[in-house]
Amino acid sequence: MSKEIEEGLKLNFDFKKLRKVMEKCESDVVPVVAQDADTKEVLIVAYANKLALDTTLKEGMATFWSTSRNELWIKGKTSGDFLKIVEIRVNCEQNSLLYLVRPAGKGACHTKHAATNLPRASCYYRRLDLQDGETLSFVPGAE
16 A cells, blocks of 8 residues: 555545455455444444454454455554454444444554654544545644
8 A cells, every 4th residue: 555545635545445355355254344432433444254253252352354465454463552342233234343442552543643653543534625525634633
């Protein structure tokens, strides 16, 4: 992933993501939203297969299936920024999950604040201009 896509202010939305998952992922997956149980802020959207869900339940930490690396991904295992499971919800069609979590580190995103070099609290740190539908800006405090 390029720094411009991950941290820039030019919109380059990946509308082909689900197609890529279907073509390259070696496991059947469902989308998972990880949301802070206390603040209700959405932290990350990822994917889980049966192994990831079973591991989440066993370990009590948000675990996903990396669709790009085709491997189990325990969030925070390398960074220390774990997401402790508070509750797991299933949607009405049973094709997506909501992990209500408590962050147990400095942030949930792998990108970092430019000024502090600390992980951002959420992967949703940019906003789209509602007038032109193209311009991105940082959410205040997330630069």
